[in-house]
Amino acid sequence: MGAQVAELGYFSLTLAGVLALTSALVGFCNPRHEQWASHLGCLVVGQLVFVTISFAALIWSFVSDDFSIAYVANHSNSLLPWYYKVSAVWGGHEGSFVLWILFLCGWSVLVVLRRDNYPVSIYTRVLATLAVLNVGFICFALFTSDPFARLIPMTPQDGSDLNPLLQDFGLIVHPPMLYAGYVGLAVPFAFAVAAMLEGKADALWARWVRPWVNSSWAFLTFGIALGSWWAYYELGWGGWWFWDPSENASFMPWLAATALLHSVAVTEKRGTFKSWTLLLSIAGFSLSLLGGFIIRSGILTSVHAFAVDPERGLYILIFLAIIVGGSLLLYGSRAGKFNSAVPYGLWSREFFVLVNNAILMLSLAVVMWGTLSPIGYEAISGGRISLGPPFFNRFFVPLMIVLALAVAFVPVLNWKRTNKARILNFCAREGAILFTVALLVAFILRPETVSVATGVIVSLAILITHIKDLIIRVKTTRPPLAYLGMTLAHVGFAFSILGVAVTSTQSVEKDVRMEPQGQVVMGELNVEFLGVKTIQGPNYVSQQGLFTVRDGETVYELRPEKRRYVASGSVMTEAAIDAGLLADTYISLGEPLEGDAWAVRLHYKPLVRWVWLGALLMGLGGIVAVFDVRYRRLRQRLKGRVGQAGAAA
Amino acid sequence: MIRVRRNRLYVAVFLLAGVALTITLLMLAMEENLNMFYPPDQVVDGRAPSGQTIRAGGMVLEDSVVRSADSLDVQFKLTDRQGSDFVVAYSGILPDLFREGQGILVRGVLTPEGIFQAVEVLAKHDENYMPPELLDLAKDGSPSG
Numbered sequence: 001m002g003a004q005v006a007e008l009g010y011f012s013l014t015l016a017g018v019l020a021l022t023s024a025l026v027g028f029c030n031p032r033h034e035q036w037a038s039h040l041g042c043l044v045v046g047q048l049v050f051v052t053i054s055f056a057a058l059i060w061s062f063v064s065d066d067f068s069i070a071y072v073a074n075h076s077n078s079l080l081p082w083y084y085k086v087s088a089v090w091g092g093h094e095g096s097f098v099l100w101i102l103f104l105c106g107w108s109v110l111v112v113l114r115r116d117n118y119p120v121s122i123y124t125r126v127l128a129t130l131a132v133l134n135v136g137f138i139c140f141a142l143f144t145s146d147p148f149a150r151l152i153p154m155t156p157q158d159g160s161d162l163n164p165l166l167q168d169f170g171l172i173v174h175p176p177m178l179y180a181g182y183v184g185l186a187v188p189f190a191f192a193v194a195a196m197l198e199g200k201a202d203a204l205w206a207r208w209v210r211p212w213v214n215s216s217w218a219f220l221t222f223g224i225a226l227g228s229w230w231a232y233y234e235l236g237w238g239g240w241w242f243w244d245p246s247e248n249a250s251f252m253p254w255l256a257a258t259a260l261l262h263s264v265a266v267t268e269k270r271g272t273f274k275s276w277t278l279l280l281s282i283a284g285f286s287l288s289l290l291g292g293f294i295i296r297s298g299i300l301t302s303v304h305a306f307a308v309d310p311e312r313g314l315y316i317l318i319f320l321a322i323i324v325g326g327s328l329l330l331y332g333s334r335a336g337k338f339n340s341a342v343p344y345g346l347w348s349r350e351f352f353v354l355v356n357n358a359i360l361m362l363s364l365a366v367v368m369w370g371t372l373s374p375i376g377y378e379a380i381s382g383g384r385i386s387l388g389p390p391f392f393n394r395f396f397v398p399l400m401i402v403l404a405l406a407v408a409f410v411p412v413l414n415w416k417r418t419n420k421a422r423i424l425n426f427c428a429r430e431g432a433i434l435f436t437v438a439l440l441v442a443f444i445l446r447p448e449t450v451s452v453a454t455g456v457i458v459s460l461a462i463l464i465t466h467i468k469d470l471i472i473r474v475k476t477t478r479p480p481l482a483y484l485g486m487t488l489a490h491v492g493f494a495f496s497i498l499g500v501a502v503t504s505t506q507s508v509e510k511d512v513r514m515e516p517q518g519q520v521v522m523g524e525l526n527v528e529f530l531g532v533k534t535i536q537g538p539n540y541v542s543q544q545g546l547f548t549v550r551d552g553e554t555v556y557e558l559r560p561e562k563r564r565y566v567a568s569g570s571v572m573t574e575a576a577i578d579a580g581l582l583a584d585t586y587i588s589l590g591e592p593l594e595g596d597a598w599a600v601r602l603h604y605k606p607l608v609r610w611v612w613l614g615a616l617l618m619g620l621g622g623i624v625a626v627f628d629v630r631y632r633r634l635r636q637r638l639k640g641r642v643g644q645a646g647a648a649a
Numbered sequence: 650m651i652r653v654r655r656n657r658l659y660v661a662v663f664l665l666a667g668v669a670l671t672i673t674l675l676m677l678a679m680e681e682n683l684n685m686f687y688p689p690d691q692v693v694d695g696r697a698p699s700g701q702t703i704r705a706g707g708m709v710l711e712d713s714v715v716r717s718a719d720s721l722d723v724q725f726k727l728t729d730r731q732g733s734d735f736v737v738a739y740s741g742i743l744p745d746l747f748r749e750g751q752g753i754l755v756r757g758v759l760t761p762e763g764i765f766q767a768v769e770v771l772a773k774h775d776e777n778y779m780p781p782e783l784l785d786l787a788k789d790g791s792p793s794g
Binding site for chain 2: 236341343344346351354355358362365366369373383384385386387388390391394395511512513570571572573590591593594599601
C-alpha cells in the first residue's frame with residue numbers, strides 16, 4: 001500500500017500541471033467573462049489541492065523512510081528525528097522546488113479569496129499569469145528534477161543522511177519563509193503583466209498591488225533575517241553575513257522589492273512613477289527567479305556545474321528568457337502609455353522616494369556585479385577570481401548611511417512640496433537634540449572609525465524623528481495602520497544599522513588554545529575551560545566542552561559541542577551562545593590539540609541581536625501596513641463607485 | 650511644465666552622477682579586492698605573484714600537518730598530486746572539514762621564500778559541494794575524487 005504513495009505524489013503533481021495549463025488558457029482566452037472567471041477560481045484551488053497532496057506524499061515518503069526514492073535516500077536517514085525528516089523535504093533541490101510550487105499555489109488561492117476587490121479582467125489575467133509560471137515550475141520539477149524518482153532495484157538499506165548543517169531549527173523555518181517571499185513577488189509581477197495587457201496602471205491599480213508587495217517583502221525580510229541568524233549560530237564562525245552567492249541571491253530581490261514597496265506607494269498616493277513601478281515589479285520577480293531558481297540549484301556557482309547537468313541548466317535559461325524577456329518586451333511596447341507628469345519639489349516625499357530607489361538600485365548593481373562578475377570572468381577567460389566582503393562593504397557602508405540620512409527626514413516631508421521654513425526649523429531643532437545625544441554616545445562608546453560614528457548618529461536620527469512624530473500623531477489623531485507600519489519599519493531599519501555598526505566594530509574575537517582549568521580574560525569577561533566529555537545524541541556522538549563565564553557578579557555556564565554524525569561521518573560545530581539584548585557571549589570548539597587542550601573560539605558581540613531585531617521590526621511593519629482599512633474596504637468602494645457611475649448614467 | 654522639466658533635469662543629473670560615481674568606485678574596488686586563484690603548479694613555479702593577496706588551493710598532503718605545541722600556529726602542504734606542492738602557514742582554527750587528502754582553498758600572501766601565509770582556510774562544505782576552483786583538480790588530479 002505505502003509503496004505507491006510516491007507514484008500518487010507524482011501523479012498529483014502532473015494533474016496540478018494540467019490544471020495550471022487549463023487555467024492559463026481559460027484566463028487569457030476570455031479575460032472579461034464573469035462565469036469563466038468563477039471556473040478559473042475553481043481551477044486555481046484545484047492546483048493547490050493537488051500540489052498539497054503531492055507535497056504530503058513527499059513528507060510521507062520521508063517520515064516512513066522510503067529509501068527506494070532517490071531524493072529520500074540522499075537526504076534522510078532512519079536515525080533522523082521525525083521533525084528533521086519533515087524539514088529534510090526542503091533540504092535539497094528537488095524537494096525545495098515542490099515547496100516553491102506549493103507556495104505559488106497558495107498565493108494564487110489568496111488572490112482568488114480577494115476576488116471581489118478586482119475587476120474581472122485584471123483578476124483573470126493575474127491568475128492566468130500565475131498559472132503560466134506554475135506550468136513552467138511544475139514541468140521543471142517533473143522533467144528535470146523529479147523528487148519521486150525511484151532507485152530500483154538498487155534500493156539502499158539506509159539513507160545517506162541530511163547534511164548536518166541543515167539538522168537544525170533554523171532550517172525548519174528559514175527556507176519556507178524565504179520561499180514564501182520569493183514566490184510572493186510573483187503576485188505583483190502578475191499584476192504588472194495584467195496592467196500592461198489591460199493598458200491601464202493607475203493609482204487604483206497601485207492600491208490593489210500594495211498589500212501583495214508588502215506581504216511578500218515582509219516574508220523575504222523574515223527569511224533573510226532567519227538565514228543570517230542560522231548562519232551565526234550554526235556555522236560556528238560567529239559571522240552573520242558573508243556576502244556569499246547564496247546570501248546575495250536572496251538579497252538582490254529584497255533590494256528590488258524594497259524599492260518597489262516605496263515606488264508603489266508614490267503611484268498610489270500621487271498617480272506617478274507608474275512605469276517605474278511596473279518595471280520594478282518585473283525586476284523583483286525576475287531577481288527572485290535568478291536567486292531562487294538558478295543559484296539555489298547550484299547551476300551558476302560555476303560554469304562547470306552547468307556542464308555537469310546541462311538539461312537542468314538549459315531548461316532554466318530558456319524559462320528565464322521567456323518570462324523575463326517576454327515581460328520586458330511587453331513593458332517596452334506598453335510603458336510609453338503610462339507617462340504622467342505630476343510636478344513635485346526637491347523637498348517632497350516623491351523626491352525622497354526617488355533618492356531611496358536610486359540608492360537601492362545602486363546597491364543592487366553592486367551586489368549583482370559582485371555575484372555575477374566572477375562567473376562571467378570564468379566563462380570568458382577560464383581564470384578564476386573572487387570578490388571578498390571588503391568589496392561589498394566599501395559600497396554598502398556609504399550607501400546605507402546616505403539612505404538612513406534620507407529616512408531621518410521622512411516624518412517632516414509632505415507630498416508634492418514641503419515648506420522651507422518647516423525643514424529649516426526641523427533641522428535646527430532635531431539637529432540640536434541629535435548633536436547632544438551623538439556627543440554623549442561618542443563619549444560612551446568611543447567608536448573608532450568615522451563610519452561607525454556616522455552609523456550610530458544616523459540611526460539615532462531616524463529613531464528620534466520617527467518616535468517624536470509618532471507621539472505627536474497619536475496625541476492628535478488615530479493614525480492609520482499604514483503609517484504605523486511605516487514607522488515600525490523605519491525604526492527597525494535604524495535598529496539594524498545600529499546593530500551592524502556597533503557589532504562589526506566593537507566585537508572582541510579571540511581564537512585561543514585552552515588547557516582544562518585554563519582561564520582567558522576577554523574585556524570584562526573571565527572564561528574558564530573545565531574540560532570535555534562525550535555525549536550520545538540520537539544520530540551523532542558529541543564532545544561537549546564545559547566553560548564558566550564570569551561577568552562581574554554573574555556567573556554562567558556554556559556548553560559548546562563538536563558533533564560527529566554517524567551516517568555521514570561529518571563533523572559539526574555547535575556553538576554555545578549566551579544571548580542578550582545588549583551583547584552575546586559566543587563560544588565554539590575548534591579542534592582537539594595535544595593532551596587535553598582544545599582550540600577555542602571566543603567572541604563577545606555587543607548589539608548583534610539588533611541586526612535581526614531590526615529586520616523583524618521591518619517585516620512586522622510591512623505586515624501591519626497590509627491591514628490598513630483602505631485595503632480592507634476595497635470591495636465596498638469598488639461597489640460604491642460602480643453604483644455612482646450607474647446613478648450618473 | 651517648466652517645473653516638470655526642471656525636475657526631470659534634476660533626476661537625470663542625479664542619476665548620471667550616481668552611475669558615474671558607482672562605476673568609478675566599482676573599478677577601484679575591483680582592483681583592490683580582486684583575488685586571483687592559482688593552482689599548486691603555478692604557486693610552485695613562480696607564476697603566482699608574491700606580496701599581494703591571492704587565493705590558492707589543492708589537496709592537503711598526507712602527514713604534512715604540523716601543529717605548534719603552545720599556540721594555534723599550524724603548517725601543512727597543499728598538493729595537486731602531480732608533483733607540485735607548497736607549504737601553507739596559518740594561525741587559528743581550521744574548519745571542521747579540514748582533513749588530510751581533502752580539497753582546501755586558502756587566501757593569503759605568498760612570501761618570497763615560497764611559503765603561503767594564509768589568513769583564511771576554506772574546506773568543502775559537504776560531500777556534494779566542491780569549491781569551483783578545485784573541480785579541475787578533483788577531476789584529473791586526485792584518485793579518490
